[in-house]
Amino acid sequence: MIELNQITKTYVTGELEYQALKGIDLTINPNDYLALMGSSGSGKSTLMNIIGALDVPTSGEYLLRNKPIHELDDNQISEFRNQEIGFVFQTFNLLPKLSALENVGLPLLYANNIEKEEREAKSKEMLELVGLGDKLLNKPNEMSGGQRQRVAIARALVNSPSLILADEPTGNLDSKTSESIMELFKNLHNNGQTILLVTHEKEISEFAQRTIVLKDGIII
Amino acid sequence: MTTLGIIFGVGAVISMLAIGNGAQQQILEQLKIVGVNNIIVKSLYDKEEENSEEDENDPSNAKKYSPGLTLKDLSNIKEVVPNIELITPEVGYETYVLSSSIRKKTKAVGIEPSYFKIFNIELEQGSYFNQIQNKNRKKVCLLGSTLSKLLFPKVNPIGKTVRIGTLNLQVIGVIKKMGGIADNLQSMGINDYNNEIYVPIETLLSRYKDRGNINVQNNWSWGGGKKENPNQLDKIIVQLKNSKDVAPSGKLMNRMIGRRHNQVEDYAVSIPEQTLKQQKETDDLFNWLLGAIASISLVVGGIGIMNIMLASVQERIKEIGLRRAVGAKKNDIKMQFILEASFISLFGGIIGIILGISLSYAVEIFLEMPTKISIFSIFLSFVISVLTGIVFGYLPANKAAEQNPVNSLKYE
Numbered sequence: 001m002i003e004l005n006q007i008t009k010t011y012v013t014g015e016l017e018y019q020a021l022k023g024i025d026l027t028i029n030p031n032d033y034l035a036l037m038g039s040s041g042s043g044k045s046t047l048m049n050i051i052g053a054l055d056v057p058t059s060g061e062y063l064l065r066n067k068p069i070h071e072l073d074d075n076q077i078s079e080f081r082n083q084e085i086g087f088v089f090q091t092f093n094l095l096p097k098l099s100a101l102e103n104v105g106l107p108l109l110y111a112n113n114i115e116k117e118e119r120e121a122k123s124k125e126m127l128e129l130v131g132l133g134d135k136l137l138n139k140p141n142e143m144s145g146g147q148r149q150r151v152a153i154a155r156a157l158v159n160s161p162s163l164i165l166a167d168e169p170t171g172n173l174d175s176k177t178s179e180s181i182m183e184l185f186k187n188l189h190n191n192g193q194t195i196l197l198v199t200h201e202k203e204i205s206e207f208a209q210r211t212i213v214l215k216d217g218i219i220i
Numbered sequence: 221m222t223t224l225g226i227i228f229g230v231g232a233v234i235s236m237l238a239i240g241n242g243a244q245q246q247i248l249e250q251l252k253i254v255g256v257n258n259i260i261v262k263s264l265y266d267k268e269e270e271n272s273e274e275d276e277n278d279p280s281n282a283k284k285y286s287p288g289l290t291l292k293d294l295s296n297i298k299e300v301v302p303n304i305e306l307i308t309p310e311v312g313y314e315t316y317v318l319s320s321s322i323r324k325k326t327k328a329v330g331i332e333p334s335y336f337k338i339f340n341i342e343l344e345q346g347s348y349f350n351q352i353q354n355k356n357r358k359k360v361c362l363l364g365s366t367l368s369k370l371l372f373p374k375v376n377p378i379g380k381t382v383r384i385g386t387l388n389l390q391v392i393g394v395i396k397k398m399g400g401i402a403d404n405l406q407s408m409g410i411n412d413y414n415n416e417i418y419v420p421i422e423t424l425l426s427r428y429k430d431r432g433n434i435n436v437q438n439n440w441s442w443g444g445g446k447k448e449n450p451n452q453l454d455k456i457i458v459q460l461k462n463s464k465d466v467a468p469s470g471k472l473m474n475r476m477i478g479r480r481h482n483q484v485e486d487y488a489v490s491i492p493e494q495t496l497k498q499q500k501e502t503d504d505l506f507n508w509l510l511g512a513i514a515s516i517s518l519v520v521g522g523i524g525i526m527n528i529m530l531a532s533v534q535e536r537i538k539e540i541g542l543r544r545a546v547g548a549k550k551n552d553i554k555m556q557f558i559l560e561a562s563f564i565s566l567f568g569g570i571i572g573i574i575l576g577i578s579l580s581y582a583v584e585i586f587l588e589m590p591t592k593i594s595i596f597s598i599f600l601s602f603v604i605s606v607l608t609g610i611v612f613g614y615l616p617a618n619k620a621a622e623q624n625p626v627n628s629l630k631y632e
Contacts, residue, residue, distance in 0.1 A: 054545060054625045075549050082547020093542045093629065110547040155546070 001162060001194065002028040002051070007060035009046050020046040022217040024060070028163065028196065033189045035197045035208035043217040045167070048198050052085050052165045053077050064162065082110050086156030090168035092148045094140040094155075100127060101136045104154045111159060126154035130184060146177035153184060157193075164188070167198045182207045223568030225521020226608060229514050230569045230601045234576020236510035237597035239583060242590035243503040247496055253398065254492040255339050257305070257463050259470050261297075261456040261477060262488045263289040286484035289453045293477055300476055301469050303461040308332040309421055310455040313428070317417055318383040319371040326367055327416045328384050330424030338459045341413060344368075346378045346393030354420035357427060361389040365397035366414040382417070387428050389419060466491055518604065521568060522612035529561050529616035533623075540620050541628025550621040557620045561613025562606050569605025573598055 009021040020043045028034060038044040049055035050062065053069060062069040069080060086107075087093075094103045104123035108114045114122075127133055130150040140148055149169060156164050166185065170178035186207060189195055197208055205211050213220050294309050311330040316323050335341070336348050349360050361382065368377045368391075377391045398413050419428075458473070460466055474489045481487065533540070540553055580591040 049626050052545070054629070075551075078544070078547055078549040078552075081545060087545050089629070093538065093545075095539055095542070106543070107546040110543070110549070110552055159547075 001030045001065060002026075003061070003063040003066075004051070005061040005063070007047075007050060007057045007062065009043075009050065009055070010058045020217055021050070021057070024217075024219060026212065026219065028194065030162075031189070031192050031194055033185075033195045033197070033207075033209045035199060035205035035211040036214065037200060037202075037205050037211055038214035039200065042214045044198055044214045047214065048165060048167055048196070051163070051196065052087060053081050078110070082107055083159060084162045086159065086161040086164045088149070088152050088156050088164060088166040088169045090171040092140070092145075092152045092172075094148055094151055096140050099137045099139055100132060100143070100151045100154075103140070103151055104158050106155060107159045122158055123154070126158045127151070129157070130154045144177075145173050146180060149173060149177075149181055150184065153181075153188075157188070162194060164193060164195045165198070166195065168200070169197070170199075170201075170204055178204070223521065223524075223564060223571065225517050225519075225524050226565050226568030226605055227521075227572040227575055229517035229521050229608070230572025230605050231575035231579055232510055232514035232517055233601050233604060234573055234593065234597055235579040235583065235591070236507055236514055237600070238576070238580035238591040238593045239510070239589060240503070240507045241592040241594055241597075242584070243500070243507075245592055246590045247500050247503070250496055251493065253339065254496065255459060256493055257460045257466055258338060258492060259458045259460070259466060259473060260490050260492060261289065261293070261458070261473060262490065263454050264486050264488055286481040286486050288481075289456065289477075289487050291453065293480060294453070294456050296476065296480065297456060297458060297473060301458065301460075301472060303465050303469075304458055305461045306334040306338050306459040308335040308338060308457050309453045310335065310457060311421060311424060312411070312416075312454050313384075313424075315384050317367070317371065319377075319380065322371050322373075324367065324370050326384075327411070328424060328428065329411060329416050329418050330421035330428075331418060332421055334459075335418075335457065338457055339413075342396040344394040344396045345376075346391070348393060349420050354422050357423045358420060359387065359389050359423060359427070360392045360420065362393040362395055362418040363391055364395050364412070364414045364416045364418075367417060368394045384417065384419075385428055387423075389417075389423075463493075466493070518608055521565070522608045525561050525565055525609060526612040526615060528564070529557060529613055530619065532560070533557065533616050533620040536620075537623060537628045537631040540623050541625045541631065544623075544625035545629060553623075554617045554621040557617035558610055558613045561616070562609030565605045565609030565613075566602070569601055569608075572605065573601050576601065 004024050004026040007021055007024040007026075008019065011018045011020060024047060036044050036048065046055065050057050057070055060070070064080075064084060069077070072080060095106070098106070101120060101123050104126050105119045108119040108122060124133070124136060127136060127150075130153050132147060132150050132154070135143060135147060135151075138147075140151070143151070149172075153164075153169075156166075164185075169185075170181055173181065182204065185195055185197070195208075197204065199205050291309060294307065298304065298307060308331050313328045315326065315328050317326045317328070332354055333348055333350050343362075344365055346362070348362065349358065353360060363371065363377060363382070371377065371382060372380060377394060380391050381388050382391060383389070395413050395418070458469070460469055470489050470491050477487055477489070478485075543553060543556075577593055580593055583589050584591045
């Protein structure tokens with residue numbers, strides 16, 4: 001489904017050049033559950049940003065179902081993120097003034113032609129799926145960390161993306177809550193969702209089917 | 221705080237237009253009342269009289285003799301000044317008028333029929349008097365609308381008799397009520413048509429106080445120490461055919477009457493239209509000033525909005541990153557911030573509109589200047605405030621849209 005061919009990324013600051021990725025080849029198949037591991041500075045965040053289309057590679061090919069993503073313009077890339085990728089962040093990144101329902105509905109707001117009623121119905125469905133059917137109107141500050149991350153996962157799922165990109169999703173949670181979140185990912189995977197999990201914790205990576213380790217910009 | 225500039229800016233726009241419209245309308249109405257192409261020669265006798273009493277026996281202060289403004293002046297103007305369309309003399313007496321049971325203070329004004337044409341005076345009912353009635357010294361009169369209602373509250377005044385002094389006059393017409401007769405117009409020699417009584421001048425001169433006797437050539441010795449106004453006339457009103465003749469004719473008349481009066485300045489020549497136009501220029505200047513204040517305030521307000529929006533972009537970088545991550549296009553972000561800026565600005569604009577309307581009323585009540593708030597000016601203020609938001613919100617919005625999503629998401 002996703003194919004990366006010889007992806008490199010070079011950062012230039014003044015006269016200094018830093019090559020974060022040095023030729024990455026990676027294939028992600030439908031219903032894969034991958035863990036991407038590596039120490040800090042290994043390039044895993046850069047790779048995740050490129051897969052999530054938040055950043056563009058310096059060279060190489062990025063194909064989604066044989067469609068070259070690296071050739072899209074900014075508007076098309078925004079659409080791609082909206083339709084194909086669901087982000088889950090370490091710090092949840094919920095908008096504090098919006099209710100759980102509104103936070104979950106945010107991606108639908110930027111999708112084409114979705115009426116308010118449909119948006120709310122879908123968001124509600126997703127929140128019920130992650131076990132927060134009773135917190136629809138709560139604001140983020142009225143919820144626990146685990147609940148917030150569930151809202152974020154519901155938001156990632158709401159547009160039925162091809163890939164869920166989870167960047168240290170349990171980094172801010174205690175071990176018991178982490179476990180329940182990982183349980184949720186496992187259920188999603190069992191229901192056919194493709195997931196890429198970025199983590200530096202071995203225990204977390206063990207939930208995945210396959211682990212890729214990144215070191216100094218290459219996969220080892 | 222941010223919206224304060226917008227509030228004052230929009231407030232100033234509204235009141236500027238209201239005051240401007242009001243002044244414009246008043247001047248148009250007044251121009252209609254004073255008539256175009258008119259020159260008014262006014263007798264200044266009353267002032268002279270007070271001074272001359274003390275100086276009479278002092279030879280060093282011996283005054284040059286002036287016959288005052290007379291019908292001779294009138295016929296002279298008729299002969300000398302070219303392109304006269306209409307001309308009328310005018311005398312006025314403060315007096316009391318009496319209907320069957322009601323007595324009112326009023327001014328009896330003696331005129332020729334051309335007076336009505338010069339000042340575009342329309343009738344509520346009845347008819348004007350004509351030149352034949354004037355020459356025959358017919359005892360007829362026209363009443364001002366307000367005065368007519370005071371004297372004849374219940375009955376139709378036409379055909380009824382009123383009495384001034386010992387003179388009985390038959391009412392033959394009532395003058396249509398006129399608005400916009402402000403104090404400044406009366407100082408320009410315009411009468412308060414609503415409250416006065418209009419009589420053929422020959423009737424008034426010959427039958428009331430008998431001033432007609434002075435018409436005799438050597439009349440100045442007549443009546444000796446009598447303190448009655450020896451001038452035949454209070455005013456001569458001349459209407460010219462062409463507006464370009466007004467200023468030169470005014471000068472000509474000034475010189476001519478000056479010679480006839482032995483250079484005694486017991487008269488004044490004025491051109492009300494010109495005075496009004498000068499007044500309009502002052503009004504325009506005032507309006508420009510308000511306009512300048514409005515634009516400065518709007519710019520200050522706009523910069524305020526820009527600042528708060530820039531701060532807001534900085535505060536919400538993470539939100540911008542998140543929105544971009546879930547699929548917002550650059551334009552979506554830009555629109556969001558421009559809309560927010562417009563809302564802030566519109567909010568200020570609405571308060572400004574309320575302020576502007578109250579300011580206009582305040583100006584009307586306290587400065588007694590006429591104002592007129594138009595729907596257009598309110599609409600314009602809406603547009604201006606939204607535009608200010610868009611213009612000054614654009615830069616911050618652009619900044620927001622151009623944020624790199626990766627960095628935005630990392631921003632703490």
